[in-house]
Amino acid sequence: MYADIEGAIRVVRLAAEFDWTGKIDDVEPLCGAAGWEIVEEEGKIPVIRTDLAVNDPFASIHRRKRRMDYLSIYVTDVAPPDSIPLDVEPELRAHFTDLGQALTETLGAPTRHDIGIDIDETLRWDLSQIVIRLVRSIGAVYVDVVGRQYQAEMDEPEPEDED
Numbered sequence: 727m728y729a730d731i732e733g734a735i736r737v738v739r740l741a742a743e744f745d746w747t748g749k750i751d752d753v754e755p756l757c758g759a760a761g762w763e764i765v766e767e768e769g770k771i772p773v774i775r776t777d778l779a780v781n782d783p784f785a786s787i788h789r790r791k792r793r794m795d796y797l798s799i800y801v802t803d804v805a806p807p808d809s810i811p812l813d814v815e816p817e818l819r820a821h822f823t824d825l826g827q828a829l830t831e832t833l834g835a836p837t838r839h840d841i842g843i844d845i846d847e848t849l850r851w852d853l854s855q856i857v858i859r860l861v862r863s864i865g866a867v868y869v870d871v872v873g874r875q876y877q878a879e880m881d882e883p884e885p886e887d888e889d
Contacts, residue, residue: 727803729821731828733778734801734869735759738829738851738858746855748873750794753787756790780804782866795876798861798868801825803866814865822847822862829860852877868881 731823735809739761746752757764757774774785776799785799805814826849830836831855838850849864857872 727805727817728780729802729867730779731801731825732858733776733830734825735828735832737776737778737799737801737833737869737871739857741856741858742833742853744855746873748790748793750787750792752794753797756797774799777802788845790873790876792872793875796870796872798870800866800868801860802867807865809865811864818846818862818865818867822867823862825867829858833858865889 734866738750740756744752744756744759753774756762756766756871759778761777763773763775764772764797772787774787774797776783776785778799778801779801780800782800782804783871785797787797788795802818802825805811805818826836829849829851833851833853836849838848840848840850842848846864849860855878859870861868861870
């Protein structure tokens with residue numbers, strides 16, 4: 727498994743310096759600045775072909791109407807679907823640590839460090855216009871570039887159940 731640390735640093739620098747509006751219209755100029763290609767298949771949500779040196783060099787766009795919620799960009803190889811999660815876990819943990827150190831040197835100390843149930847681990851940097859998340863999941867590590875409005879909605883506490 728390989729981690730493209732230099733590519734991840736380049737992505738977060740570009741995202742941190744980009745003039746975000748929070749709209750889906752931001753995706754095309756960001757891709758142009760990064761040298762990425764938006765690949766559209768009829769009837770499917772567009773994906774982005776990145777130039778990161780990983781075995782699945784794609785990013786996915788998560789949007790709601792005209793709002794860009796977030797982009798997910800693989801910064802490590804993606805484990806084969808038939809791999810056993812415990813076999814790739816040590817490598818993913820090591821890559822997450824290395825990527826976290828590199829992004830901390832680039833962006834400063836993370837705002838949050840979460841260990842969860844659905845996602846194994848997340849480092850988060852709250853920047854003025856966007857949120858950057860480094861996420862370690864079961865089969866890969868990826869960077870999310872998150873719109874501030876979407877992140878604010880995700881940060882809202884769940885209403886407590888009333889019995």
